[in-house]
Amino acid sequence: GAVVSQHPSWVICKSGTSVKIECRSLDFQATTMFWYRQFPKQSLMLMATSNEGSKATYEQGVEKDKFLINHASLTLSTLTVTSAHPEDSSFYICSAPERRTSSGKAGEQYFGPGTRLTVT
Amino acid sequence: DAKTTQPNSMESNEEEPVHLPCNHSTISGTDYIHWYRQLPSQGPEYVIHGLTSNVNNRMASLAIAEDRKSSTLILHRATLRDAAVYYCMTGGATNKLIFGTGTLLAVQP
Numbered sequence: 716g717a718v719v720s721q722h723p724s725w726v727i728c729k730s731g732t733s734v735k736i737e738c739r740s741l742d743f744q745a746t747t748m749f750w751y752r753q754f755p756k757q758s759l760m761l762m763a764t765s766n767e768g769s770k771a772t773y774e775q776g777v778e779k780d781k782f783l784i785n786h787a788s789l790t791l792s793t794l795t796v797t798s799a800h801p802e803d804s805s806f807y808i809c810s811a812p813e814r815r816t817s818s819g820k821a822g823e824q825y826f827g828p829g830t831r832l833t834v835t
Numbered sequence: 836d837a838k839t840t841q842p843n844s845m846e847s848n849e850e851e852p853v854h855l856p857c858n859h860s861t862i863s864g865t866d867y868i869h870w871y872r873q874l875p876s877q878g879p880e881y882v883i884h885g886l887t888s889n890v891n892n893r894m895a896s897l898a899i900a901e902d903r904k905s906s907t908l909i910l911h912r913a914t915l916r917d918a919a920v921y922y923c924m925t926g927g928a929t930n931k932l933i934f935g936t937g938t939l940l941a942v943q944p
Binding site: 719721747749751758761764806808810823824826828829831 | 920
């Protein structure tokens with residue numbers, strides 16, 4: 716099946732620095748990708764929808780200036796956590812949906828393995 | 836997107852069937868029902884999805900109530916590798932998936 720990769724798989728950074736996380740669809744094109752955040756023992760929280768060639772759509776309460784999203788190509792979306800602080804430490808996960816069939820049926824989504832960010 | 840309700844946790848014995856319930860009473864007519872699962876420290880994994888009819892694949896079966904207000908994910912023979920958090924979600928045309936709290940499935944040997 717289709718594969719979504721993330722890089723890096725884990726990162727430790729100092730407070731105040733910025734961190735970039737990459738999400739790639741390896742064998743299919745994704746005009747849309749989704750970014751989630753997951754704190755320990757909690758469910759995934761949708762942060763934003765990344766759209767190729769246009770601005771990302773952020774969920775309510777997510778600061779767009781802090782979490783910069785760029786969808787530069789049909790196979791790559793990046794999430795940059797700017798001026799990271801310890802409370803930004805989390806598991807960040809991206810996903811890309813399978814293209815709908817010609818009949819418009821919903822397909823499955825392919826999730827990346829996640830990136831664990833620790834801000835010290 | 837419709838909200839779903841699932842039990843917080845369930846337990847099963849290895850090689851026995853498991854029925855994971857989900858309520859989605861406010862589902863709209865065009866929303867699909869999606870099931871994903873997540874193992875610790877991994878991204879979620881697709882399990883199955885359906886619209887109205889029951890669905891089967893190599894991983895599981897999905898039984899959808901006639902009124903579509905509830906569904907049941909069926910693992911026919913649970914294995915230790917099936918221990919995970921199972922998420923039931925409903926989704927429309929945007930493909931945006933809103934995760935609830937899910938059901939933590941424990942499988943006993």
